[in-house]
Amino acid sequence: MKLLILILSLTNLCIAQKQVDYISFDSTQQYSKINYLQGSWKIDKLITQKPAKEYILSKRDESKGNQYGNNITFKPDGTFFSDYSAPCGNDCFGSSTGKYKIINESYICILLEHEWRHGNCDFSDLDSTNKISAYDKKLRLDLGVFRVYKDSGRIQLFNSDGNPKEDKKKLEYIEMLTQKSEEISNCFPSSHRYLNWHEMIDSNSQTKVTDVVNFITNKLAIDDYQVLSDRDFGNEHLILLKIKNEFRYILFKNSSIRNKAFEVALYENSFFENLENFASKIDKNRTLKKKVIKEREYNSHNSQLKNTISLFSKNGEPQKLIYDIYNGLGYFKMIFYIDDGKPTIVKIENEKSGNFTYYVYSELSQGAVMKPIVEGWTFSGVNQVYYRIIELIKE
Numbered sequence: 001m002k003l004l005i006l007i008l009s010l011t012n013l014c015i016a017q018k019q020v021d022y023i024s025f026d027s028t029q030q031y032s033k034i035n036y037l038q039g040s041w042k043i044d045k046l047i048t049q050k051p052a053k054e055y056i057l058s059k060r061d062e063s064k065g066n067q068y069g070n071n072i073t074f075k076p077d078g079t080f081f082s083d084y085s086a087p088c089g090n091d092c093f094g095s096s097t098g099k100y101k102i103i104n105e106s107y108i109c110i111l112l113e114h115e116w117r118h119g120n121c122d123f124s125d126l127d128s129t130n131k132i133s134a135y136d137k138k139l140r141l142d143l144g145v146f147r148v149y150k151d152s153g154r155i156q157l158f159n160s161d162g163n164p165k166e167d168k169k170k171l172e173y174i175e176m177l178t179q180k181s182e183e184i185s186n187c188f189p190s191s192h193r194y195l196n197w198h199e200m201i202d203s204n205s206q207t208k209v210t211d212v213v214n215f216i217t218n219k220l221a222i223d224d225y226q227v228l229s230d231r232d233f234g235n236e237h238l239i240l241l242k243i244k245n246e247f248r249y250i251l252f253k254n255s256s257i258r259n260k261a262f263e264v265a266l267y268e269n270s271f272f273e274n275l276e277n278f279a280s281k282i283d284k285n286r287t288l289k290k291k292v293i294k295e296r297e298y299n300s301h302n303s304q305l306k307n308t309i310s311l312f313s314k315n316g317e318p319q320k321l322i323y324d325i326y327n328g329l330g331y332f333k334m335i336f337y338i339d340d341g342k343p344t345i346v347k348i349e350n351e352k353s354g355n356f357t358y359y360v361y362s363e364l365s366q367g368a369v370m371k372p373i374v375e376g377w378t379f380s381g382v383n384q385v386y387y388r389i390i391e392l393i394k395e
Helices: 002-017 164-185 208-219 270-284 379-394
Strands: 039-043 054-059 069-074 079-085 092-102 107-119 134-151 154-160 198-201 225-232 237-243 246-254 261-266 289-294 308-314 317-327 330-339 342-350 356-360 368-371
Touching: 134 164, 154 164, 164 225, 164 237, 164 246, 198 208, 208 225, 208 237, 208 246, 208 261, 270 317, 270 330, 270 342, 270 356, 270 368, 308 379, 317 379, 330 379, 342 379, 356 379
Parallel strands: none
Antiparallel strands: 039 054, 039 069, 054 154, 069 079, 079 092, 092 107, 107 134, 134 154, 198 261, 225 237, 237 246, 246 261, 289 308, 308 317, 317 330, 330 342, 342 356, 356 368
8 A cells, every 4th residue: 555655656746747748749639728829920940850949939010021031820720831031032041831739838849741941052951962952851750849938928939858847947048048148249349359269170060069068178178067058149159058066158159260160168257357356456445546637737728628537546556547528428437447557447437328348358459348338439449548648647
């Protein structure tokens, strides 16, 4: 009797943990009362025989002229049609059809039945010689189960084994990758030259993410790690790892100088953190000598100037310079943190455009990272302001 109770308890536990016991598309029942997928959507990637780990759907609004791009329609009869369209013919056009079933409120399954591709396409993933000019194939490919996540008018579909606990982890990792991508992309320039990049030749294998992870971990002699998730963000691809119980990110993209090669880097926040710590240490130093200067003293031809310069120095060497500027565009402030006579971090407070920071990694005209991105500013212009002020003070 005790053994029976134990078996029943374990059975109930398994049922509770695994919400969908998927065998095949044909053996799965359609839950007809749920129809949230029906209709036309924008989709970030077409459904093909090489399925993505995740698809993002957003409602299509043709009144805004966004009918072009990747689209998908889920019909009431349980079929779907996805295609790519563009206003001109010089492009690669693809489409696919198949069937879908809504298993319950949280899960669907997809069967791919037909895929086309024609036009100015790269067919190397289908044919190693890349000599074919079109692709048209009937299929019966079971793509398995996808977890449905609804958020702010969008629907995310990500591949699943039907285990809610594991799906929750996957969703958390997707959110972490998305947030990190937004953080990284909210910088200028986008080349991220402050990172330590390594070039990797693209082997054109189907295990690209695994190849990249193996490459960078070998390069940096990292052996204690676990790959958690990855996501493609267009020009860049992010991989989430846990290295010695710490979440870290690998960033890779196509090489800007060589065909069939990647630039790979382990993303580091330390560049920004070290500069912020440097600035904080200067801010907290109460022993610095302060001198306030009115700029009009150096511009006798313009006695109406209200701009002021506050110089903080140690043993005669400038450590921080604050430039308060009043002009027809309003008031803004530039704060320069100085190391060996050069600005290393520049904070700008602007009542119109907002606040942002330049993190300097070289003296080149684009040798600083702007966070967040604000239009109308250049580091070379800000750098010129700094050296002009230094010359004024010397005079």
